[in-house]
Amino acid sequence: MATPRFDIIGQAIADASRTRMLCELMEGRAFTNKELASAAGVTPQTASAHLRLLQDAGLVVAEKRGRCVFHRLSGPEVAHTLEQLAAIAPMDSLYRAQRRKAGGLAEVRSCYDHLAGPLAVALADALIARGHLREEAGGFHPVAGAVWTGLGVTVPEHVGRTPFARPCMDWTERRLHIAGPMGRQILTHALEAGWLRRPVRGRGLEVTAPGHRALHDMLGLGGVLARGTTSKSCEEA
Template sequence: MRVEPDIATVARAIGEPARAAMLLQLMDGETHTARRLAEVAGIAPSTASAHLRVLCASGLVHATDAGRRRLHRLAGPEVAQLVEALAALAPPRLPGSLQPSPPTDALLTARICYGHLAGRLGVDIAARLRRDDVVPALEPGGTAAVPDLHHPLLAELGIRDLDPARPAVRACVDWSHGAVHLAGALGAALLTGLLAAGWVRRRPAGRALRITTTGRKCLAELGF
């Protein structure tokens, strides 16, 4: 007898607003305490702990002890892919008539997506590297090798080799722009390089990134 996967259990774990908010925060690829995730979700820490137990039991979140603190993170990249894919299908939280026009949310411009670059900047860089034959055109979720890293952007960011322990590049659906940005080793290297060069900065809270004046100047000089 064929045993079907129990997707309902995972769906129930995600399908609660506070837990969904926690998962979106954990998309930054960092570890967070229950107190921090409670602030994000707008609930009490004791309530957050109960929600986090559900997320851990469903295999979406891992928790580890660090001294007196208990830290939580996404269980893996496959969970991040699931959250990003759901975000692409989900409606905005506000009715369309209340959405800013044009959108001004910093998340739309540049953000962290589980250790790689997303948002308009991530989509634009992915499109440019495809056009310049650095990466191939990929369907969402597809992976490929990157045999040649010779490109002005990669040279400026000091990207000369990639982590061999992970796929060189994976196409990740960008929920905010209906296109793909780059995950995998190249996506992680791009984010690391942009941060190290001071072209983008982390904002005080959340996943959004700020493109600096230096970053805008350098990107413009490269044709972005």
């Protein structure tokens, strides 16, 4: 019987620079070598070596777009595993330093394909408090109602093998937010409806005025403020 090679994964994440790159990629977007080098505090040449190791371990994939090569996590299962590890891992000063520099790194952000940070935790709490979502047997279970249409969520008629609303431990708040297909639908709808946007400068996401109104009217969450993620052009990166 084949034995899982945990040693390969362990070697890949057993370096502070590589874990900082992985945390950057957990946002869900693709980044260039230079952007990841900046996030990790290393030279682009050193970043290239780190990225090759992460690719060999199956954690990261590279995609060539025009003259640029972009790197991203290889899939949602990698993001989920990293998120769970982050929830139990000790924090160094990197997060606090980045949060000061970015003016509120963790307030509103995406974690791969779903919403994370204080807003995501508050959203889950509000849905539970208002009876739209039940937390039982280690999972989230949606209760039929109009709120889901407003949030852009299509609740399946039948429960499949994959949890529709998966509780996920937020790595900065150490409390649960919503992941899985429901989390993906909420984030997608929020971006398409203009409730959230990715700004040109900074990290994370911004809550727009329409987003404040919508979240306040539906769930009483209109007081959330945040600043967002850094986005650079190919030439700058």
